[in-house]
Amino acid sequence: MKYFEKLLISLAVAMPVVAHAGVVATTAHSRANCVGFNESITWYLGHSFWWRVESHHFLTVNSARPEHVLNTGKSYTWRAAAYHPTESYTGHWYVRGYHYYYPYGNEVLDVTTGATDCNIYDGWWDH
Amino acid sequence: MSKAILMTLVLASTFSTTFADEPGTEQVNKEREEWTRRYFAAQGTAVPDGGVTVLPEKQMSEYYTFKEQRAKSRASVQKYGYIKESVPDAQLLMKVSADTQQRRLASSSANSTEEGLRRSVGEIEMAYNFHGVPAHEMSIDLGVAPSVTYVKGRGWAGATQFFEKDGVGTCSYRENNLQFSHGAAVISEESSTKDVNGKVTVAAVTGQEGEGFMYSVNWYDNHYFRELNCARTTFSSATMKSVLKLAQSIDSHG
Numbered sequence: 001m002k003y004f005e006k007l008l009i010s011l012a013v014a015m016p017v018v019a020h021a022g023v024v025a026t027t028a029h030s031r032a033n034c035v036g037f038n039e040s041i042t043w044y045l046g047h048s049f050w051w052r053v054e055s056h057h058f059l060t061v062n063s064a065r066p067e068h069v070l071n072t073g074k075s076y077t078w079r080a081a082a083y084h085p086t087e088s089y090t091g092h093w094y095v096r097g098y099h100y101y102y103p104y105g106n107e108v109l110d111v112t113t114g115a116t117d118c119n120i121y122d123g124w125w126d127h
Numbered sequence: 128m129s130k131a132i133l134m135t136l137v138l139a140s141t142f143s144t145t146f147a148d149e150p151g152t153e154q155v156n157k158e159r160e161e162w163t164r165r166y167f168a169a170q171g172t173a174v175p176d177g178g179v180t181v182l183p184e185k186q187m188s189e190y191y192t193f194k195e196q197r198a199k200s201r202a203s204v205q206k207y208g209y210i211k212e213s214v215p216d217a218q219l220l221m222k223v224s225a226d227t228q229q230r231r232l233a234s235s236s237a238n239s240t241e242e243g244l245r246r247s248v249g250e251i252e253m254a255y256n257f258h259g260v261p262a263h264e265m266s267i268d269l270g271v272a273p274s275v276t277y278v279k280g281r282g283w284a285g286a287t288q289f290f291e292k293d294g295v296g297t298c299s300y301r302e303n304n305l306q307f308s309h310g311a312a313v314i315s316e317e318s319s320t321k322d323v324n325g326k327v328t329v330a331a332v333t334g335q336e337g338e339g340f341m342y343s344v345n346w347y348d349n350h351y352f353r354e355l356n357c358a359r360t361t362f363s364s365a366t367m368k369s370v371l372k373l374a375q376s377i378d379s380h381g
Contacts (some may be wrong), residue, residue: 003351024223024244025274025301047216056163061150064158074192090205094150098167098175099276103345104200104329105193107183108352109173111276111284111308116150119279 028111030055030097034087034118040070040097042110043079050074050102055082058094061116066096074102177311179327181345184315197318200331209332209340209362214367217339217358223289224297227269244270244289248380254307256281256380260290260300264373267291275303284308296342296359300377303352322346323374332367342367344374353378 026044031123040055052074056066070082080099086095096112149156159174167174171188184197203211227244248271259271268290275285284307288300299335301370303310314327322328323346334340342357355374359366 024272025299028276029276046219058159062152064151064154064155065162074189096163100173102189102193103343103354104331105187105189105197106315106318106329107173107187107189107313109175109177109309109311110303110352111176111310113276114149
């Protein structure tokens with residue numbers, strides 16, 4: 001069973017690398033209750049930018065304040081992931097992502113994302 | 128509370144709509160949004176749905192992080208007319224053009240979806256009516272890809288279009304619809320103009336001889352963030368003027 005869980009997690013983590021959207025343009029997503037992790041991520045394969053991602057993790061959809069906040073800090077990267085392993089086994093988490101971009105030193109909150117599930121199939125490719 | 132934070136909170140409440148797909152009860156969603164806005168405002172960072180704020184760069188929360196980089200860029204522009212820096216994205220953008228055209232020549236079905244590029248925006252489930260680049264501004268339409276984020280039950284909040292324009296180069300145009308992305312921007316007074324139809328505009332050329340140059344125009348209003356990048360092998364200020372003109376045309380079209 002543990003092996004199966006590890007396999008699922010590995011597949012879920014690997015999915016962004018093979019999904020289409022972030023291969024040709026910058027995309028951002030949040031995922032929640034992914035059999036052991038919650039995350040918010042911005043990525044564009046092969047293209048680096050100054051990015052920062054904050055992921056706010058709420059215990060339930062009816063929590064007004066996050067249980068905790070993950071912050072990647074600013075980094076020049078093709079993939080900024082605020083990733084929290086070993087979380088979300090309860091399956092009730094709500095994740096909100098705030099995806100910041102710093103073109104020429106300006107600050108742009110490019111997009112906010114939200115998820116209550118591990119929505120790999122909701123728009124990650126072919127939509 | 129600083130003037131900047133206060134202004135951001137006022138703007139945020141002015142442009143406030145419910146964040147995309149908030150799943151809680153109405154009361155919880157309201158409390159969460161309020162808390163979130165205050166949380167980001169207290170940090171002095173851009174607040175969701177906060178619109179576009181222009182500030183003297185010394186008042187920006189990221190002033191010290193990018194101070195050195197800004198000074199270096201300014202010195203470079205004074206000396207060369209552009210930011211002298213390697214920009215791999217320029218070469219990658221030119222490669223998109225070469226690869227796409229080669230693939231289309233090789234394939235009778237002309238289907239390019241295997242690379243994530245679609246022939247037209249009609250092939251993407253968009254959350255809104257994507258405006259894009261007017262057809263007459265493109266010499267070759269290379270395709271379009273989903274971008275920004277996918278809003279469950281609505282569609283993509285933006286897209287990036289790729290095209291060739293004679294005399295300009297290989298270009299990409301990204302449109303981000305704030306109604307679905309809930310974005311916000313804090314732009315420095317010193318780096319911005321109103322060149323694109325009176326909207327807050329940041330334009331720059333980055334590159335190196337022998338490697339290629341990227342001509343970039345980013346412009347912002349309270350409904351869309353738009354980004355136009357054009358790559359070519361050489362630098363000329365005339366090309367920058369053409370890219371700005373193209374940005375104005377795209378903006379007028381949308």
